[in-house]
Amino acid sequence: MEHTNNSEITFHHEAGGDEFIKKVIKTTILLSVITIIELGLGLAMYAFPMAETFKLFLKGVIVILSLAKAFYIVGIFMHLGDELKNLIMTICVPLVLFVWFIAAFLMDGNSWKNLRNSRGKSIVPVEQTAPAAQPASAEKH
Amino acid sequence: MATAQTQMQTKWWSGGKSPFNVEYGKLMMWYFLMSDAFTFGAFLISYGTIRFSQNYWPDPNQVFNAFPLAGHANLPLAFVSLMTFILIVSSVTMVLAVHAGHKNDKQGVIKWMIWTVIGGIAFLSCQAWEWAHLITGEHAVLINGELTNIGTTVTKNPWGPAADLASHEGHHVGTPGPVAFGGYFFGITGFHGFHVLSGVVINIVMLIMAINGTFERKGHYWMIEKAGLYWHFVDLVWVFVFLCFYLI
Numbered sequence: 001m002e003h004t005n006n007s008e009i010t011f012h013h014e015a016g017g018d019e020f021i022k023k024v025i026k027t028t029i030l031l032s033v034i035t036i037i038e039l040g041l042g043l044a045m046y047a048f049p050m051a052e053t054f055k056l057f058l059k060g061v062i063v064i065l066s067l068a069k070a071f072y073i074v075g076i077f078m079h080l081g082d083e084l085k086n087l088i089m090t091i092c093v094p095l096v097l098f099v100w101f102i103a104a105f106l107m108d109g110n111s112w113k114n115l116r117n118s119r120g121k122s123i124v125p126v127e128q129t130a131p132a133a134q135p136a137s138a139e140k141h
Numbered sequence: 142m143a144t145a146q147t148q149m150q151t152k153w154w155s156g157g158k159s160p161f162n163v164e165y166g167k168l169m170m171w172y173f174l175m176s177d178a179f180t181f182g183a184f185l186i187s188y189g190t191i192r193f194s195q196n197y198w199p200d201p202n203q204v205f206n207a208f209p210l211a212g213h214a215n216l217p218l219a220f221v222s223l224m225t226f227i228l229i230v231s232s233v234t235m236v237l238a239v240h241a242g243h244k245n246d247k248q249g250v251i252k253w254m255i256w257t258v259i260g261g262i263a264f265l266s267c268q269a270w271e272w273a274h275l276i277t278g279e280h281a282v283l284i285n286g287e288l289t290n291i292g293t294t295v296t297k298n299p300w301g302p303a304a305d306l307a308s309h310e311g312h313h314v315g316t317p318g319p320v321a322f323g324g325y326f327f328g329i330t331g332f333h334g335f336h337v338l339s340g341v342v343i344n345i346v347m348l349i350m351a352i353n354g355t356f357e358r359k360g361h362y363w364m365i366e367k368a369g370l371y372w373h374f375v376d377l378v379w380v381f382v383f384l385c386f387y388l389i
Contacts, residue, residue, distance in 0.1 A: 008159040017244055024240070028233050035229065039222050042388045046202040046217055059389040066384045070377055077236050078373045080171075087161040091171060098182055105186045109193030117196065 027076045034069050038062050170367045174374045177336075181378050184332065185385050188325040195319050199300035201387050204293070207274050221387045224267045225379065231260025232376040235344075239369040242362025247351060250365060254348040257372065261341035268334050272327065282315045295323045326386060333375070333382050340375045343368050 041058050044050075050058075075081035080088055153162070161168060192198050202217035209220070234256040241249030279290040280299035291297045301318030347368045356362045 009162055009164055024236050031229055039218055042218055062388050066380055069380050073373055073377050078370055084161050101186055105190045106193050109190035112194040
């Protein structure tokens with residue numbers, strides 16, 4: 001097809017033109033539906049009273065729906081799903097680092113909040129701690 | 142997934158074959174996008190960390206509830222939904238442009254690239270409106286006992302917890318919210334918007350090259366494909382920016 005001047009690349013993308021167009025239409029509808037569901041859940045959390053834990057569950061669902069969108073955009077629109085398996089792996093395996101990345105840093109942030117809140121409730125004035133402590137004016141709880 | 146190329150007899154590493162059987166530029170674009178994914182990921186995760194570390198964080202449905210030409214109507218998620226669909230549609234038109242390139246259909250490439258550029262400019266216009274609306278908006282908050290009008294900027298945040306009712310004749314008055322909100326919102330959407338802008342510029346260059354017949358002469362439309370990868374990445378990042386700032 002288009003690889004007229006490079007014999008080192010023998011890979012040809014979607015041979016059937018119209019089957020591909022159908023795939024694009026299906027994927028577009030899927031992405032739109034997923035987006036509408038996400039927006040629906042978001043609006044529902046705004047409009048209806050809900051327990052905090054249920055809201056957290058819905059937020060988890062929305063995150064997973066977004067990951068599904070990412071899967072379809074990368075796999076079909078960007079054609080990564082058509083590439084050699086090893087290429088797919090060089091892209092997807094490092095991204096697994098995000099699992100640790102997100103969990104570790106959100107837990108860190110949460111811990112800072114808890115530490116700040118518990119420190120605010122104690123009576124120990126900052127000046128009396130070790131000399132390396134920050135000046136008292138920086139500590140406002 | 143891949144087709145006949147994965148037959149056992151193919152010796153991929155004995156010379157004469159491009160690694161992973163793809164063009165060098167496409168492979169490098171993928172790896173650039175990986176690095177950019179980690180950059181955006183780092184920004185978004187640091188936003189999450191700071192947000193989790195705060196006792197109070199503005200409710201996005203209160204901050205982002207405006208729509209152009211709708212005055213003071215309370216429409217949470219409406220404008221950002223429009224922006225999301227604009228970007229999704231421009232991604233689809235980009236897919237169609239790349240597909241036209243595979244078929245060496247010059248007119249098809251030109252048509253779909255024009256639509257993609259229009260989509261990108263529409264998104265940027267929407268983002269500009271959103272920024273202007275936030276920065277110039279005036280919200281009365283109680284600062285040091287005085288009622289002051291402030292907008293949302295990188296140094297000011299009017300979206301804070303309500304003040305004690307007793308402090309202002311029983312009216313519901315807010316106090317300033319965490320300042321990090323503006324820095325993160327404008328910083329991350331700005332960084333994304335910068336990518337959209339550079340993507341629009343690249344797409345315009347691709348369009349001009351297609352019109353001039355550069356790809357026709359080369360015999361392939363590979364550059365359109367690479368520009369397409371960048372554009373889809375921009376759409377993908379928006380999915381997560383929209384998720385983190387507006388939905389969760």
